[in-house]
Amino acid sequence: MLYPIAIEPGDDTHAFGVIVPDLPGCFSAGDTLEEAMRNVREAIDFHLEWISQDGECVPAASQVQDHANKPEFRGFVWAVVKVGVASGRSQATIPHAVMQAVVDGVTPVKAWREYLNLGHADVAGRLGISQSAYSQQEASDKLRKSSLEKIAGALGLALEQLDF
Structure with missing residues (x-):
């Protein structure tokens, strides 16, 4: 599954912020873009693990275009994060x-x-x-x-x- 992520560009004095719109409450940041991307993968893993432990349904991934034109994401850069075996432990977990x-x-x-x-x-x-x-x-x-x-x-x- 490919989850779209919204990246708020950072600079020398501001961190890069990352939001996962399909997973309410799932966000991360990093001083560099690379660090922000690593951190959001970890945040997604923990978020999905928490959802599954709580017995909730894991939200389906949407498309970037479903969120890109929303006013709250104006100025953000978009990417997708592959959620599956290669991205972390939550996908290999079987309760x-x-x-x-x-x-x-x-x-x-x-x-x-x-x-x-x-x-x-x-x-x-x-x-x-x-x-x-x-x-x-x-x-x-x-x-x-x-x-x-x-x-x-x-x-x-x-x-x-x-x-x-």
Whole structure:
């Protein structure tokens, strides 16, 4: 998933500020652009870990153009941060409740949906498929990689969190 970030340019006396509009309350800063980028990746990791531990749904990433013209971001520079296995620990985390459900015989897809407190209709809507089609996918323990990737994206997860 690619989260857009808004970077407030810094200078010799002001830090670079970074805001992640899709993750309310997630922001960071750094004395240099490089430091600000490192810090925002860490902030995103901690923010997503906090969201998942709190049992909340991880917000889907939007597009830069969804935020770029908002007055609060006037003068900001835009970039995207890839959120996935390469960016940090939150994407590789599988909560104990999910693991226990899988050990108890539930598919990883169903375990995650229930952990995130989503209904079949919620996930089916995110995928753009019927509820019955999604229910069949959720019940299967032999999904194609492409299906797993789509479901992971709809749930705000890394593929590795579903394919274990």
